[in-house]
Amino acid sequence: MILIINDDGIFAPGIKFLSGVASKFGRIVVVAPDKPQSGMGHAITINSTLRLQPTNYHGAEIEYACTGTPVDCVKMAINQILKKTPDLILSGVNHGSNSSINVIYSGTMSAAIEGALEGVPSIGFSLCDYAMEADFTQADKFVASIIENALKHKMPKGVCLNVNIPKLKAEDFKGIKVVRQAKANWVERFDERKDPYGKHYYWLTGEFVNFEPEALDTDEWALANGYISVVPTQADLTAHNALTKLNYFENHELDRTSR
Amino acid sequence: MILIINDDGIFAPGIKFLSGVASKFGRIVVVAPDKPQSGMGHAITINSTLRLQPTNYHGAEIEYACTGTPVDCVKMAINQILKKTPDLILSGVNHGSNSSINVIYSGTMSAAIEGALEGVPSIGFSLCDYAMEADFTQADKFVASIIENALKHKMPKGVCLNVNIPKLKAEDFKGIKVVRQAKANWVERFDERKDPYGKHYYWLTGEFVNFEPEALDTDEWALANGYISVVPTQADLTAHNALTKLNYFENHELDRTSR
Numbered sequence: 326m327i328l329i330i331n332d333d334g335i336f337a338p339g340i341k342f343l344s345g346v347a348s349k350f351g352r353i354v355v356v357a358p359d360k361p362q363s364g365m366g367h368a369i370t371i372n373s374t375l376r377l378q379p380t381n382y383h384g385a386e387i388e389y390a391c392t393g394t395p396v397d398c399v400k401m402a403i404n405q406i407l408k409k410t411p412d413l414i415l416s417g418v419n420h421g422s423n424s425s426i427n428v429i430y431s432g433t434m435s436a437a438i439e440g441a442l443e444g445v446p447s448i449g450f451s452l453c454d455y456a457m458e459a460d461f462t463q464a465d466k467f468v469a470s471i472i473e474n475a476l477k478h479k480m481p482k483g484v485c486l487n488v489n490i491p492k493l494k495a496e497d498f499k500g501i502k503v504v505r506q507a508k509a510n511w512v513e514r515f516d517e518r519k520d521p522y523g524k525h526y527y528w529l530t531g532e533f534v535n536f537e538p539e540a541l542d543t544d545e546w547a548l549a550n551g552y553i554s555v556v557p558t559q560a561d562l563t564a565h566n567a568l569t570k571l572n573y574f575e576n577h578e579l580d581r582t583s584r
Numbered sequence: 585m586i587l588i589i590n591d592d593g594i595f596a597p598g599i600k601f602l603s604g605v606a607s608k609f610g611r612i613v614v615v616a617p618d619k620p621q622s623g624m625g626h627a628i629t630i631n632s633t634l635r636l637q638p639t640n641y642h643g644a645e646i647e648y649a650c651t652g653t654p655v656d657c658v659k660m661a662i663n664q665i666l667k668k669t670p671d672l673i674l675s676g677v678n679h680g681s682n683s684s685i686n687v688i689y690s691g692t693m694s695a696a697i698e699g700a701l702e703g704v705p706s707i708g709f710s711l712c713d714y715a716m717e718a719d720f721t722q723a724d725k726f727v728a729s730i731i732e733n734a735l736k737h738k739m740p741k742g743v744c745l746n747v748n749i750p751k752l753k754a755e756d757f758k759g760i761k762v763v764r765q766a767k768a769n770w771v772e773r774f775d776e777r778k779d780p781y782g783k784h785y786y787w788l789t790g791e792f793v794n795f796e797p798e799a800l801d802t803d804e805w806a807l808a809n810g811y812i813s814v815v816p817t818q819a820d821l822t823a824h825n826a827l828t829k830l831n832y833f834e835n836h837e838l839d840r841t842s843r
Contacts, residue, residue, distance in 0.1 A: 366626030366655075367688045374785040375774075396625075396689075397788065404772040405786065426701065429626045429694075429819050430655075438821070442685065442769050470835040478832055483767070484823040486833070500839035503830045505822040508742070510701050513663040515634075526633040527664065529656065555833050557826035560688050562697070563764040564743040567816035571762045573737055574745070574814050576729040580759035 327351040328402050328411040328445075332362045332395045332419065332432025335382055339418035342461035343450060344383050346468050347415055350476055354411065355383050356402040358432075359390035363421075365432040367439070368394045375401065395436035403443055413476060414440035417450035418461050418468075424451075424489045424544040424554060425507040425535065434487055438560050441485035446475050448485060449558075453548060454492040463495045467553050471501070487556040491548045499551035506556050507543035508536040586610040587661050587670040587704075591621045591654040591678065591691025594641055598677035601720035602709060603642050605727050606674055609735060613670065614642050615661040617691075618649035622680075624691040626698070627653045634660060654695035662702055672735060673699035677720050677727075678710035683748045683803040683813060684768040684794065693746055697819050700744035705734050707744060708817075712807060713751040722754045726812050730760070746815040750807045758810035765815050766802035767795040 327347045331340045335357035344353050359378065370393045378390045389406060391398045395416065403410055419433040428434045433449045440447030450468060452459050461468075471488060480486075487506070491498075511531040520526055535545050544554035586606045590599045594616035603612050618637065629652045637649045648665060650657045654675065662669055678692040687693045692708045699706030709727060711718050720727075730747060739745075746765070750757075770790040779785055794804050803813035 361631055364628045364630040366624075366628070366694065368625045368627040368653075369623045369689055369788060371623040371788055372620055374777075374787055376783070376785050394627075400772045400788065401774065401786070405774040405776070426819060428821050429697070430628055435625065435688075438688070466838055467835075470838055471833055474833050474835065481823065481826045481829060484826045486830075487821075498838075500836065501834045503827060503833055505824065505827060506820055508820075513659045515660065515664040517664070518633075524635070526635050527660070528633055529628060529630055529659065555830065556821075557823040557830055558821045559823040559826075560685060560821070561765055561767075561823075562687050562746075562817045562819070562821070564740065564816040564818040564820075565764065567740045567743045567818075568762060568764060570740060571745075571814065571816055574730055574733050574762055575760045576726075576733065577759065579725055579729055579757075 326411045328414045329355045330398050330416045330436040334361045335390045353385040354387040355385040356389045356398045362432045365394045367435040395432035396439045399439040410445050414447040419451035421455040422453040425509040437485040446480045450488045452490045464490045484557045484559050487558045489554045502547040502552040503555045504544050504547050507545040585670045587673045588614045589657050589675045589695040593620045594649045602677050612644040613646040614644040615648045615657045621691045624653045626694040654691035655698045658698040669704050673706040676709035680714040681712040682710040684766040696744040705739045709747045711749045723749045743816045743818050746817045748813045761806040761811040762814045763803050763806050766804040
């Protein structure tokens with residue numbers, strides 16, 4: 326049983342494409358937000374309630390629209406709807422890139438990370454094309470290959486995949502690269518406007534900056550060079566390299582034993 | 585200049601305590617959500633607009649309530665309100681733990697991570713007590729020590745601190761430990777109810793499970809043993825150990841060069 330989730334909402338074309346490709350590998354369950362949830366990161370709904378609505382937009386055996394976030398959808402699918410873990414969770418295909426730093430803002434990837442936390446092999450797919458009419462089919466062979474390999478091999482525990490697909494014609498893909506998340510960030514600029522009542526409001530906009538354009542082992546490099554990028558991704562945010570460098574925070578003058 | 589953010593909203597007592605302690609070390613700016621934003625993770629507002637309202641709840645030199653998420657607050661503070669980076673960002677003090685896996689759901693910690701991405705030394709503080717009347721003052725010496733050390737020393741680039749404070753009396757704290765994020769998860773259970781119109785709705789609830797209760801180098805261990813935990817935290821989600829184990833996804837039969 327393959328669970329399909331996304332963050333663009335249950336009506337998004339990316340979900341239709343992904344469930345189409347995945348249906349060759351197993352029975353399909355779709356649980357997706359009832360409205361767009363882009364940029365929701367790992368948000369969960371704890372201060373308000375959740376609802377489920379059975380739907381039939383994708384002809385899946387089990388299909389629900391959920392009022393919550395992508396992570397809520399994973400939790401509800403496993404713990405409330407299915408009451409068991411699926412064999413695989415596929416999230417997306419997202420309309421737009423989730424490479425490098427975008428992973429932490431991405432509802433698509435947060436759903437995949439949540440799947441890995443629940444012990445299910447999970448993959449987030451994103452196409453570097455924000456258009457609603459984006460052509461996912463150009464990459465269908467690669468998407469099928471990644472799904473097949475995820476089902477055939479045992480993925481490391483707690484690890485999911487962040488798969489990004491460059492906007493290319495089928496014949497122009499060079500292949501698939503397993504790479505790391507590039508160090509990058511957004512430089513924000515707020516677009517300030519006035520509403521009809523004279524009050525200010527703001528749109529978040531920004532420019533993407535790759536801090537290591539020379540590195541050859543990153544997702545940004547892979548995408549810029551015609552490859553589909555696969556980044557093994559997990560929820561350990563510890564900066565392990567920094568652990569031994571921060572001993573100065575252990576202020577022993579304040580320790581009980583020393584007083 | 586020290587920027588104070590939180591996720592419990594601008595009225596939460598934790599923000600008042602933190603700006604009080606921090607005011608000994610610099611001028612205070614407060615930019616906080618205009619309503620509770622717990623569990624919002626790294627969500628940002630891209631499908632709707634943001635607004636700012638000047639406030640004076642904390643007597644800070646510059647103080648705004650923002651309609652967005654904690655991460656939106658950081659972006660707006662730096663790029664729209666201050667138009668420069670502060671010397672330090674302090675997030676919290678959160679009402680409730682953000683140790684181990686809670687870090688990825690936490691708006692408090694996402695604000696600190698966003699601060700680190702913007703190149704600012706950033707610290708998220710959380711007290712393991714969900715009560716609104718929680719007594720933050722018991723830990724004031726430790727909070728002051730951590731702030732002082734963060735200003736005195738240069739923190740590694742892109743790294744922020746996840747500081748969790750056990751619910752103890754001042755005299756019972758054993759000290760501060762620099763530790764890693766414990767492997768843990770929530771086992772969810774949805775509380776299903778019927779609204780007055782006969783329709784089902786759900787509350788997300790769950791039980792916390794520490795997967796490595798024996799480990800002595802984790803935040804969960806530190807907190808359970810009377811220490812304040814300090815976890816260096818960053819936004820690289822790559823599972824670096826898995827990079828070399830997933831070559832099977834690079835299906836070379838599909839490569840352009842091999843066709």
